[in-house]
Amino acid sequence: MDLKETWERIAHDKLEKAPISQSEIEKAITSESIGLMSKLRKKILHKFYWIIFFMLIFAVMIFLVPYPLVKVLLVVLWAAYVIGMALTFKEYRFMQQEDDMGADIKQALVNYHSRLTKFLKHEEYVGLALYPISVTAGFFLGYFEGKEEAIVDTKSLIALPIVILVVTPLCHWLAKWMNRYGFKKHMDKLKENIELLQDQS
Amino acid sequence: MQQKDFVALIQMHSGIIHKVIHLHLDDSDDKKDLYQEIMYQAWKSVKNFRHDSRFSTWLYRVSLNTVLTYNRKSKKLNTSNGIENLEVAPISENSDRSDKLFLAIKRLNDIDKTIVTLHLDDYDNQEIADITGLTKNNVAVKLHRIKESLTKMLNHGS
Secondary structure, three states: OOHHHHHHHHHHHHHOOOOOOHHHHHHHHOOOOOOHHHHHHHHHHHHHHHHHHHHHHHHHHHHHOOOHHHHHHHHHHHHHHHHHHHHHHHHHHHHHHHOOOOOOHHHHHHHHHHHHHHHHHHHHHHHHHHHHHHHHHHHHHHHHOOOOOOOOOHHHHHHHHHHHHHHHHHHHHHHHHHHHHHHHHHHHHHHHHHHHHHHHO | OOHHHHHHHHHHOHHHHHHHHHHHOOOHHHHHHHHHHHHHHHHHHHHHOOOOOOHHHHHHHHHHHHHHHOOOOOHHHHHOOOOHHHHHOOOOOOOOHHHHHHHHHHHOOHHHHHHHHHHHOOOOHHHHHHHHOOOHHHHHHHHHHHHHHHHHHHHHOO
């Protein structure tokens, strides 16, 4: 008996099952994906929602805050978030297009991993430029509140850089920690899958 | 493609999904999850199916890609075994010939296992290359080595 005949016996005895029912298929295609790429895509979508949330907060503050200096800083932050929102959505769309299981999956996984790694790194670096602006806006907002005139004294002007120097690395560390917490586990699995496919082929 | 056409095609080719799942997975929880995931991924990707291959070839590729990118609980068992392990890990002498072949194929890594089972299911080397993402030549070389090892194992019992 050759391999083919033996395989036919295996296929008949062990692998032939009743066809999947119509209701099972309909339930499956309307369910949520449990795949790794889908999980990562959802994480990016959550980031997108958070950006919209903060954009709305900044927009409301721009209208409510009476101090021009703070207003200008908030407008800068709002504009940065608008750009961030557009870039995050672009990333999300890219991930949707790459997530095609009928295509070359190894290349798709490599693209996914490298794009997402770059995206998260860029986000962290852009944050480094935005934290000082946020800190300055917050600092002046707190300072001007309850004062009759929006004038800054020398002591406060010296305190501001110190606050920026302390808060910026802290925020950067927090952003990195949040990205690690949200993405690292899945990114490691993605890398493992890529290595597995590279080893086997 | 309309949903009803898709459902009919999946029903017609559901043997492919059964086969991929039973060959690549051992854990019953994984199997249950993967049935649903493969059908979900197939439905999501079917808009990109351009009819330049058979639907069965495309579905095999979707099923395999879904299995390969799924975080299997027992994945480690399947990652490192190449054809060389067939010779060092004997299969019981008392096993039936088809059991021996089935176990031997299950011990192969995911790509080798796919190549040989597709070949035994009469897919040609170009179709196997399309499904696995390998070149046609690479498929031919790998297939020759795998078949030789499997035949040797079946004839000598280990």
